[in-house]
Amino acid sequence: MSQAFVKENDEQWLHEIAPTVAALVNYLTRENNGVRVYEKSTALSKQGKTLHRMSNGLDYVIDDNGRWSIAW
Numbered sequence: 601m602s603q604a605f606v607k608e609n610d611e612q613w614l615h616e617i618a619p620t621v622a623a624l625v626n627y628l629t630r631e632n633n634g635v636r637v638y639e640k641s642t643a644l645s646k647q648g649k650t651l652h653r654m655s656n657g658l659d660y661v662i663d664d665n666g667r668w669s670i671a672w
Contacts, residue, residue: 614660615667621652624668628656645671 617623621639628637641653651659651671659671 615669617668619662619666619668624652624654624660627668628654632656 612627614627617627625637625639629635636655638655639652640655643651643653645651645661649661651661653659660668661671663669
């Protein structure tokens, strides 16, 4: 009998990845069907947090709990 199996729902959520830019880039690239997503620039939000503007057109920030979120 084969030991191989396919894991269903192998998805990962944005808030589950490590709070590093490298982890964010890897996650967004995976979510973008392998098309590389990269950091275009950084800026400070009104709350004093670092916004990471990515090539997918969205800004991401690490929240107060140390998790990634999309900046609004």
